[in-house]
Amino acid sequence: MTTQPAELATYNFAYLDEQTKRMIRRAILKAIAIPGYQVPFASREMPMPYGWGTGGVQVTASIIGPDDTLKVIDQGADDTTNAVSIRAFFAKVAEVNTTTSTADATIIQTRHRIPEEKLVEGQILVYQVPIPEPLRFLEPRETETRKMHALEDYGLMHVKLYEDIARNGHIATTYAYPVKIKGRYVMDPSPTPKFDNPKMDQSEALQLFGAGREKRIYAVPPYTSVVSLDFEDFPFEVNRFDQPCALCGAEGVYLDEVVLDDRGGRMFACSDTDHCEKRRAAGHKGSMASEGAAT
């Protein structure tokens, strides 16, 4: 591997030892070869608690090289604790360049969002996945869900959507919306809002999913069909927002609701902070943007 700075002598490049990275890379290759299939892997303890992205961190650590530029987002934001910590972690143990700009990154580790800016060939999107099994809440037995995947026995998935419509009059699943990969495996896109599902379809970027606690890796290779499950008379629809971003005025992007005070004041702003900042820097202005914006 690369030369280690003296003060990091105790760490291998990118924290994981080479044998572990090799094992994870094998799992990743298998996952890419069978799009949507959950490959078991020997997940390691990471210096962070389960649920904070141990799966994503292991995938990133296995694929990152000294020349990579890493971006980490948490719910679209580059400046939240989780994102900042993971970015700092890799800056330290792999000495890679980090960025908040989507276009400049070669690897983007994400928790529950896909950047608004279109990803391009050569980029890799690494998802942190809490529960990789889309059938888990319908069928608790792992032995049975595996068999269901093997036999393509996915009637149960539509039972869930049917229940949604019967109870709410529409498909009320708004995140972790099940998708079918390349006409074969049903996959949980991790708890991304279903708003992001269409971005996964025929994506130019490689998409890798790591679930550390559940010890599963799966992948969607570039240019692979990703179809959100639905009914003929209740087709898949993405969430719509009836107002643009209050800061940058963007429409057709995913917005976060921000409570401003205890008198019902609220605003809707881009969940993708990088996208929002770039737009503001380019002169776009929303209804609530302060003078001298673009911080």
Place this chain on the structure above:
Amino acid sequence: MMTQSDSVSPYPEPANGRGENANPPLQQAQGKGLPAFDEDKPLLSASGVSKFYGSRIGCEDVSIDIWPGEVLAVVGESGSGKTTLLNCISTRLMPTTGTVTYRMRDGHIRDLYRMGEAERRFLMRTDWGFVHQNPADGLRMTVSAGANVGERLMATGARHYGDIRATAGDWLGRVEIAEDRIDDQPRAFSGGMRQRLQIARNLVTGPRLVFMDEPTGGLDVSVQARLLDLLRGLVTDLGLAVVVVTHDLAVARLLSHRMVVMKDGRVIETGLTDRVLDDPRAPYTQLLVSSILQA
């Protein structure tokens, strides 16, 4: 291994999801231009079926045939191997020795235990039904009645919510469950209603063969009587072949054409129901028949 259920051609396309599915399969077979249904050959044929649990006998050397449209009752005291036999011939339990063959809708006779699992599962949810003694075993207790009935349709490719719901409503009506209960969970149903729901769930794909394990067990007599009445009507209307396991001779007399009496895992007497009950030959059958309490 079968990967696509669609490639199993012998079955009529269930995707329209309408009540017409429930037509007697005989007509469907002819309508599809398949070989005419041969009433002279058994639908399901078990020969020399034995199941040993270690050194204990579940059932031993049982050979039975089930003809299209006939109701066969398997009676005997508890522990006589009735349920083991039922599980063996319905592919739920692999017999130790013996073969079970089934005549598919295209007229081919297939060995059930030589089929691939995908094909066997497909057979079980299209051409067969299984009514459990305890409805909780055969229902999904946490999804609505409509979804319970619709599950098989969705599993075989129905993707139109309105159609699935209409079919489910139609079937709830047929089993005397009020249509406004379609969105209730079976947890909110009485024992008799649950059992009727389970029957609807099984019959929605228009199966040719239904296995029933003590369908009236645990119900009080008036509910039993109505359920039996309903079953009798459905069996006649749909031309179903039924294997019903029961310890209740009254149920056997009311429902079945032919009877198999089991004792200690072996078949000790077979014959037309009226003949066996009115003129029992084997000493054990005589004992069984004479044990009925006279009201």
